Amino acid sequence: MKKTWRWFGKKDKITLSMLRQISVEGIVTALHNIPNGEVWDLESILDLKQYIEDAGLEWSVVESLPVSEAIKYAGSNRDKLIDNYIVSLENLGKAGIKTVCYNFMPVIDWIRTDLNYKWEDGTSSLFFDKIKFAYFDCMILKRNNAENNYTEEELKKVYALDKTITQEEKDALIDTIIVKTQGFINGNIKEGDQNPVAIFKSLLALYDGIGRNTLRENMKYFLERIMPVCEKYGINMCVHPDDPPYQMLGLPRIVTSEEDIEWILKAVDNPHNGLTFCAGSLSSGCQNDVPKLAQKFASRTRFIHLRSTEILEGGNFIEAPHLEGRGHLIDLVRIFEKEDTSLPMRVDHGRLMLDDEKNGYNPGYSFYGRMYALAQMDGVIETVKNEIKENII
The missing domain is CATH 3.20.20.150 (Divalent-metal-dependent TIM barrel enzymes)
Known part of the structure; x- marks a missing residue:
């Protein structure tokens, strides 16, 4: 090779x-x-x-x-x-x-929810947490009928997360999923764009x-x-x-x-x-x-x-x-x-x-x-x- x-x-x-x-x-x-x-x-x-x-x-x-x-x-x-x-x-x-x-x-x-997931040896790597992603989908993006894509047990965890998650954590999730992993590779959304969630929703609508x-x-x-x-x-x-x-x-x-x-x-x-x-x-x-x-x-x-x-x-x-x-x-x-x-x-x-x-x-x-x-x-x-x-x- x-x-x-x-x-x-x-x-x-x-x-x-x-x-x-x-x-x-x-x-x-x-x-x-x-x-x-x-x-x-x-x-x-x-x-x-x-x-x-x-x-x-x-x-x-x-x-x-x-x-x-x-x-x-x-x-x-x-x-x-x-x-x-x-x-x-x-x-x-x-x-x-x-x-x-x-x-x-x-x-x-590519989709991840964490860019710096810590390992025991002190290194870190990319990570996908399905509940965090479901939270983004259902509670931040508020995509129509998003709940239909998740199990009842997963949705219970989403609603529980909604009671504890901070605004800072919400912003980090948005930044990770639709800005930082996308913008540097000719993405549709880039660093500094105002209201990336609205931009993202408008892009999703193109595929209705x-x-x-x-x-x-x-x-x-x-x-x-x-x-x-x-x-x-x-x-x-x-x-x-x-x-x-x-x-x-x-x-x-x-x-x-x-x-x-x-x-x-x-x-x-x-x-x-x-x-x-x-x-x-x-x-x-x-x-x-x-x-x-x-x-x-x-x-x-x-x-x-x-x-x-x-x-x-x-x-x-x-x-x-x-x-x-x-x-x-x-x-x-x-x-x-x-x-x-x-x-x-x-x-x-x-x-x-x-x-x-x-x-x-x-x-x-x-x-x-x-x-x-x-x-x-x-x-x-x-x-x-x-x-x-x-x-x-």
């Missing part, structure tokens, strides 16, 4: 020279300054590519070239936005960048009446439109699984399971329509056997996120250590190394440790925590390579 690292551009506090020193080979990044739906011009792409190469690295993967909401819900300007997307892909192809990670999650990207089948057909339409330019330039589109991989907030989610992935790959059966195999996202759904999915979809996997989660009682889940949890990352390395030794992978959602917390890194994207995880995975990869060489596996 090629060891890559998600980097947020020239203003990232983690510099490319730092990454060279810890054995990173490729960079995963995007033109984060360009608003969703606008064209990525060739000059800007080449400028960033050259900046990365001057540091002795390569731009291995685009993550992400965002898919605008109107493409997902089929708004009146869908075709214009897809036209812009095609031009951006064409410019990436001209620049020689061949792998594009994207997602098709409506409104909201849109179910899973409609969203699937909209995704198929999008993929069919962009495949010709992908074929022309050899660009691999790699859809990222939904995180977490189940229905939330009344929104349809369509990349949650084996059946979903199979539908997408067959609906547009083109080798350039591929998968980002995110072990963390997939492992947070109890329906998913992650090694089994890796084995089944290895031939259409174009990019790998190596992280793991552990599902806890009550529907909670936590980012697990990279050598533990339901992601079974050692098994995945064995599967993917046998499939293609050049696949780009990046470790993901490292813990906050040592000086990470005081440096203000983007949530899930610590330096020391990810460096530690990269070292673990580097050792696993080298061990697996030796196993393959010695015909042990």
Whole structure:
């Protein structure tokens, strides 16, 4: 596997020279300054590519070239936005960048309720608390019929929480769910926006009446439109699984399971329509056997996120250590190394440790925590390579 690292551009506090020193080979990044739906011009792409190469690295993967909401819900300007997307892909192809990670999650990207959940050893990680999320959904967002998505026992806990939660805790929950985890990745809501809850509710309303089948057909339409330019330039589109991989907030989610992935790959059966195999996202759904999915979809996997989660009682889940949890990352390395030794992978959602917390890194994207995880995975990869060489596996 090629060891890559998600980097947020020239203003990232983690510099490319730092990454060279810890054995990173490729960079995963995007033109984060360009608003969703606008064209990525060739000059800007080449400028960033050259900046990365001057540091002795390569731009291995685009993550992400965002898919605008109107493409997902089929708004009146869908075709214009897809036209812009095609031009951006064409410019990436001209620049020689061949792998594009994207997602098709409506409104909201990855969802957590705690960004600094403390472990006994003093480190911290991302955490999803279902009752806190239900509280946000029912009592803060006040989504119509939200209570129907939760059990009676869960709602009792929500109402009990309502009696003790402080305004400061409510504000932190809003900030975590719809601002901090979204804004730095070309999200619909960013730091400093006034009344983010109202903005969020207006975005949810765009999907009124849109179910899973409609969203699937909209995704198929999008993929069919962009495949010709992908074929022309050899660009691999790699859809990222939904995180977490189940229905939330009344929104349809369509990349949650084996059946979903199979539908997408067959609906547009083109080798350039591929998968980002995110072990963390997939492992947070109890329906998913992650090694089994890796084995089944290895031939259409174009990019790998190596992280793991552990599902806890009550529907909670936590980012697990990279050598533990339901992601079974050692098994995945064995599967993917046998499939293609050049696949780009990046470790993901490292813990906050040592000086990470005081440096203000983007949530899930610590330096020391990810460096530690990269070292673990580097050792696993080298061990697996030796196993393959010695015909042990």
